[in-house]
Each structure stands twice: as C-alpha cells, then as structure tokens.
Amino acid sequence: MFWPRRRTSSGTSHESAPTTGRSSRLRRAVAHATVGIAVIAAGSVVAAPAHAAGNTLTVNVGTTVRPVTHVAAGGLYGVDDGATAPSLSRLYPLRLNTLTQPPPGNQQLGNGATTPCCDGLDVADKVTSAGGQQYLRLSDIFSAFPYNWVSWADWESKLTTMIQERMAATTTTNIAGYEIWNEPDWTWEGRLDDTEGSFHDMWTRSYEIIRAIDTKTPIAGPGTAGYDHDWMYAFMRHARDTGTLPDVMVWHQLGTNSGWQTVQANVDDFRAVETSLGLSHRPVSINEYGSPSQVDQPSVAVHYMAEFERAGVHDAERAYWYEAGTMNGLLHNDRPTASYWAYKWYGDQSGNIVETVPQSWLDGVASYDAGRKQVNVVFGGDSGNNTVKINGVGALGSQVNVTLSRTNDTGRHTNQSAPVTVSTQTYTVASDGSITVPVNGMNAVMAYQLLVTPTSGTPTWQQTYEAENATVVNANTHSSSSASNGSYVGQIDNSADMRDQSFVDFLVYVPSARTYSMGIKYANATGANATHGLAYNGGAWSTVTYPPTSSGWGKPTGTATVNVNLRAGYNMIRLAKGSPGFAGGTGYAELDSITLQ
Incomplete structure (x- = not known):
C-alpha cells in the first residue's frame, strides 16, 4: 500500500558549471537536450576514465563532511506508475532523495516514447513509499522538445491548470517544488525571446501566476543547461529586484x-554570486547530471556522488537520455544493471559522509556510522593496481574485517544479478589507526566497495536510524554534540496542509515480520507533554507522547517507547507534527533517532 508524502526541508546546497558563451552553450544544450531525443551524437561523450595505476584514495573517518542523505540518488523521469516501472522492491535499496518528474497533464514524448509517462501526481504514492521527494517540471506540459510554445494565453492557461491540479491533490505531500522552465538558456533565449519577451520577463510573469494560486510550494529555477557566471548573476539580480527569487536553485x-x-568550482562561484547580491544561500538541485555515455559507467556515477557530497549539493538527478521508468538505466526489465549496485552501496551508507581525498581519477564517497561500527567506501575511476587508505578506524578494534566487492563494466541493457565479492580479509589496524587496502587489477569503468567492520560484535541488521539520515520534510537538521551521530532534526512545527506539514520518514529494514519495540530519542523543552502522529506502511495513525526533558533544546535526552508491527523487509515509518489523515500533534519535539529492538 502506498501513502502520501512530501518535500524535504531546504538545507544549504551548492553546485555549478563552467562559463561559456551563448553559442557554445546552445550547441551543448542541443546535444544534451534531455527530453525528446532518441539517438545521441558521439560528440557528447565525456572523457573516458583514466587508465592509470599506482594511485591512492585516502579516507579520513574522523573528518565529517555532512550527514548522509544520499544526495545523488535521484533521476529525471526515473519512476513511472505501475508495479514494474520500477517496482518498489528495486527502489527501496536506493534510498531515494529527490526526483524530477513531469507535471499533471504531461504531454512529453521523450526519447521515442509513444505515450506520455511519469506524471508526478500519478507516481507520488510510489515515490513517497520509497522515501523520495519530487520536483514537477512544468514546461514538460508541452508535447515536443524544444518546447512547442503556442502563446502567452495558452501558457498561462496550462500553468494555472497544473498548479490547481496539484492543489487538489490534498494527500500528496512529496512535491518539493515547481520547476518553471527547462534549459531557458537555449529553449527560450534565441527561440522565443524575440517575440515573447525576455526569459527574465517570462520568469517573473510565471512566478507571479504560481504564487497567486499557491503561496507555499517552493519554486525552482532557472534550470539552465549548464552553469554560466554572467547568465546566473543577471538572472539572480533580476529575481532579487522583482521579488521572484527561486527557493531552490537548479542547473545541469x-x-x-x-x-x-x-x-x-561552480558551487563556489554561485555562492559568491549570492553574497555579492546580498542574498542568503539557498539549496541547489542538479536535476540533470551525466552525459549519455556516462550514465552507463558505474565509476562515473561514483565521481558524481563524491563531488556532489563534497560541494554540499542538496539533491541531484540522473539525466533522462533513454528509457523512462528505469531510474535512468539502473534497471533493465526491472532487474539491476551494473550501475544499480554502485547506487545500492551508496544507499547502504548511513551516519555521516566523511572526507575522501582522490588521486588522479581514483575517487569515491565514504560514510562512517559509529552506532553500526561500519565504514562504507564506494569508489572507482582508475585501472591497474591502486590503494585505498582509511584513517581513523581504531574505534572498530585492533583488527577489522574488510570486504571488497565490484560491479561489472556493462551498460543499461545487461543485468547483473549481484555484486561480485572480490575478497574478504582481516586487517590489523596500524598504530596510527589506519589500514591500507590494495585493490589490484582495477577496471576504470567498474565501481568498487570496501566495507569495513569489527571482527566481532557487529549486529546483523541495522537497528538505529538517525533522523538526519531520514527523509526530513518541512523541518531542519541541526548539529549538536549531545545528539547521536552529531545531528538531530528540529522545527518539526507545521500541521496546516499537505504542502507544509512537518514530518520525518524513516525507511527501515527488519529481518522478520513481528512486533518490534521502537525507542524514539527526542528533546522537548516546552515544559509540557508534546505529541506526534505515528503511522507505518500506510496504516492507521496512533499518537506518541513526549514528556518534557530538562536538558533544553538541541539536547535529545528523552526516550519514548512504542510498539510497531512491521513486515519482513522494508517498512516506512512516519513521525509527524502534521500529515494527511492525522489531526495534528501538540506542542513541539525534536527528533534524534529511532531504535528497533
């Protein structure tokens, strides 16, 4: 059973691309037009991974980058309706962050499709069940790409209808924002600006139409085909001066x-643009990433993961070059391809993202979960004999188990039923708290995983789930030395309607169907009882009571215990101040974690 959901909170996010002139940007955008192209020219191929050896990827477990949120686990047109496009069982392990999907009434026939697909409101329940949020790309109401614009009257009618349909979907809670237009730096400029006005005017006019109907849902933009400093500066200055600033920044x-x-570099440049204009930093969504050749290379996906995490990007979506409803090539006939396993390992990460220092083209993304006592390194990018050095593993004991796995190097039309286990070995931790793991015979296209755990005492399944690793909607993550894993979720304050209700969704995995005792670690400094609604797997609501804690806000010392009846495998647990079907919680409480026993 699917159930409704909503958007993640707007945390800080960063990202950008190189400065180019309009003519080169136009050529690039035409080559990379995301929807409506069936065959991609060879000229769009990115430089192949290096074929070097003798490099070292360094992982510093003690240097935290940010809480795990699976930034890169998203796609454009990645999910369609129905049981196998894709099935929930394939989506769960990916730990979806955010998708970009077409709007209600979508008419796009992308990449040779004969019927429109993937309407964001139609797929909302499935995406919610998998833990994801969605942006609605409003310009995809048009049937062709580049967009077959008719007139302003036609656009205003379409825009009004789309927003009204979203407003009527009162149980859909996972719309993270409206993306007004796609790749305006060539689908508007140079095509429509001579007759329909500048894109700046188009943005302002469309923004105001949306806000006249919906005053709450974030607006995302500008959605350019790449990052250009001058273009972005001019757009942001205009948006500032007209009171139409995007809530979420988008480019490809x-x-x-x-x-x-x-x-x-692009993130840094955009942050400088914001500062120069006197603007606060806003989240950045890279809602298309990867060229046609890149989406079939597992190691390239790892490069994007690593860079997005380092740069503080809020969410990123794999580009839609080929088939819709396949998570952009992670699945073929609803079965995993080689790239799927790189994202599954990424989805397995929990706790905090920690620092990785690449060398040459050898790079990766790593996490450390102190509660699970687990280091998870996903890496790739070079051939031959290379090394991964992991510093700061002394907390796992004097010896650790290290399992090395790999994907295949095949593309989106070849299934891989499971990762290949290369080796499982025990390493002695050096006196400086490090281990050095040789990875010989690497293939530059494959992705690899190193999973490091203690030699004994490791639980067979994850029992504690941090709130900051979960899907946080209309609330915010904060740092605190008093919180487990160093972070907690606060401002879970809203209960008004489906657009701004506050809740946290925990996607958990349990080994068997039974009743579990669930401990909720929280803070409540109101001096009186506070309550949240509790529901799981689309079931009935119950109420959780949080007695007051004396330690103050940001110090989650309280524990509330409830029983939950969970099915074997994946379950979605929601703790909500407000949610469709729930009358609303009382008072205020902050969430640190849940533990299943």
Whole structure:
C-alpha cells in the first residue's frame, strides 16, 4: 500500500558549471537536450576514465563532511506508475532523495516514447513509499522538445491548470517544488525571446501566476543547461529586484565541460554570486547530471556522488537520455544493471559522509556510522593496481574485517544479478589507526566497495536510524554534540496542509515480520507533554507522547517507547507534527533517532 508524502526541508546546497558563451552553450544544450531525443551524437561523450595505476584514495573517518542523505540518488523521469516501472522492491535499496518528474497533464514524448509517462501526481504514492521527494517540471506540459510554445494565453492557461491540479491533490505531500522552465538558456533565449519577451520577463510573469494560486510550494529555477557566471548573476539580480527569487536553485551538469569535474568550482562561484547580491544561500538541485555515455559507467556515477557530497549539493538527478521508468538505466526489465549496485552501496551508507581525498581519477564517497561500527567506501575511476587508505578506524578494534566487492563494466541493457565479492580479509589496524587496502587489477569503468567492520560484535541488521539520515520534510537538521551521530532534526512545527506539514520518514529494514519495540530519542523543552502522529506502511495513525526533558533544546535526552508491527523487509515509518489523515500533534519535539529492538 502506498501513502502520501512530501518535500524535504531546504538545507544549504551548492553546485555549478563552467562559463561559456551563448553559442557554445546552445550547441551543448542541443546535444544534451534531455527530453525528446532518441539517438545521441558521439560528440557528447565525456572523457573516458583514466587508465592509470599506482594511485591512492585516502579516507579520513574522523573528518565529517555532512550527514548522509544520499544526495545523488535521484533521476529525471526515473519512476513511472505501475508495479514494474520500477517496482518498489528495486527502489527501496536506493534510498531515494529527490526526483524530477513531469507535471499533471504531461504531454512529453521523450526519447521515442509513444505515450506520455511519469506524471508526478500519478507516481507520488510510489515515490513517497520509497522515501523520495519530487520536483514537477512544468514546461514538460508541452508535447515536443524544444518546447512547442503556442502563446502567452495558452501558457498561462496550462500553468494555472497544473498548479490547481496539484492543489487538489490534498494527500500528496512529496512535491518539493515547481520547476518553471527547462534549459531557458537555449529553449527560450534565441527561440522565443524575440517575440515573447525576455526569459527574465517570462520568469517573473510565471512566478507571479504560481504564487497567486499557491503561496507555499517552493519554486525552482532557472534550470539552465549548464552553469554560466554572467547568465546566473543577471538572472539572480533580476529575481532579487522583482521579488521572484527561486527557493531552490537548479542547473545541469552534463558532458565534458560541465560534468563532475566542475561541480565544486561552480558551487563556489554561485555562492559568491549570492553574497555579492546580498542574498542568503539557498539549496541547489542538479536535476540533470551525466552525459549519455556516462550514465552507463558505474565509476562515473561514483565521481558524481563524491563531488556532489563534497560541494554540499542538496539533491541531484540522473539525466533522462533513454528509457523512462528505469531510474535512468539502473534497471533493465526491472532487474539491476551494473550501475544499480554502485547506487545500492551508496544507499547502504548511513551516519555521516566523511572526507575522501582522490588521486588522479581514483575517487569515491565514504560514510562512517559509529552506532553500526561500519565504514562504507564506494569508489572507482582508475585501472591497474591502486590503494585505498582509511584513517581513523581504531574505534572498530585492533583488527577489522574488510570486504571488497565490484560491479561489472556493462551498460543499461545487461543485468547483473549481484555484486561480485572480490575478497574478504582481516586487517590489523596500524598504530596510527589506519589500514591500507590494495585493490589490484582495477577496471576504470567498474565501481568498487570496501566495507569495513569489527571482527566481532557487529549486529546483523541495522537497528538505529538517525533522523538526519531520514527523509526530513518541512523541518531542519541541526548539529549538536549531545545528539547521536552529531545531528538531530528540529522545527518539526507545521500541521496546516499537505504542502507544509512537518514530518520525518524513516525507511527501515527488519529481518522478520513481528512486533518490534521502537525507542524514539527526542528533546522537548516546552515544559509540557508534546505529541506526534505515528503511522507505518500506510496504516492507521496512533499518537506518541513526549514528556518534557530538562536538558533544553538541541539536547535529545528523552526516550519514548512504542510498539510497531512491521513486515519482513522494508517498512516506512512516519513521525509527524502534521500529515494527511492525522489531526495534528501538540506542542513541539525534536527528533534524534529511532531504535528497533
């Protein structure tokens, strides 16, 4: 049974791409037009992974980058309705962050499709059940790409209808924002601006139409085909001066000149743009990443993951070059491809993202979960004999188990039923708290995983789930030395309607169907009882009571214990101040974690 959900809170996010002139940007955008192209020219292929050896990827477990939120676990047109497009059982392990889906009434026939698909309101329940949020790309109401614009009267009618349909979907809680237009730096400029006005005027007019109907849902933009400093500065200055600033910044990272290599530089440049205009930082969504050749290479996916995490990107979506409803090539006939396993390992990460220091093209993303006593390193990018050095594993004991696994190097039309286990070995931790793991005979296209655990005492299944690793909707994550894992979720305050209700969704996995005792670690400094609603797997609501804690806000010392009847496998547990079907909680409480016993 699916049940409704909603958008993640707007945390800080960063991202960008290189500065190019309009003519080169237009050529790139035409080559990379995300929807409506069936065959992609060879000119869009990114530089192949290096074929070098003798490199070391360094992982510093003691240097925290950010809480795990699976930033790169998203896709454009990645999910369709129905049981196998894709099935929930395939989506659960990916730990979805955010998708970009077409709007209600979608008419797009992308990449040779004969019927429109993937309407965001139609797929909302499935995406919610998998833990994900969605942006609605409003310009995809048009049937062709580039968009077959008719007139302002036609657009205003379409826009009004789309927003009204979303407003009527009162149980849909996972709409993270409206993306007004896609790739305006060439689908509007140079095509429509001579007759319909500048894109700046188009943005302002459309923004005001949306806000006249819906004053709450975030608006995302500008959705450019790449990052251009001058273009972005001019857009943000206009948006500031007209009171139409986007709530979420959107642009794409596609191809040789705007792939993973430029993420950090672009983020830094955009943050400087915001500062120069006197603006606060807002979340950044890279809602298309990866060129046609890149989406079939597991190691390239790992490069994007690593760069997005380092740069503080809020969410990122794999580009839609080929088939819809396949998580952009992670599945073929609803079965995993090689790239799926790289994202599944990424989905297995919990706790905190920790620092990785690449060398040459050898790079990766790593997490450390102190509660689970687990280091999870997903890496790749070079051939031959290389090394992964992990510093700071002394807390796991004097010896650790290290399992090395790999994907295949095949593309989106070849299934891989399971990762290949290369080796399982016991390593002695050096006096400086490090281990050095040789990884010989690497293939530059494959992705690899190193899973490091103690030699004994490791639980067979995850029992504690941190709130900051969960799907946080209309609430915010904060740091605190008093919280487990160093973070907690606060401002879970809203209960008004489906657009701004506050809740946290925990996607948990349990080994068997039974009743579990669930301990909720919280803070409540109101001096009186507070309550949240509790529901799981779309079932009935019950109430959780949080007695007051004396330690103050940001110090989650209280524990409330309830029983939950869970099925074997994945379950979605929601703790809510407000949610459809729930009358609303009382008072205020902050969430640190849940533990299943």
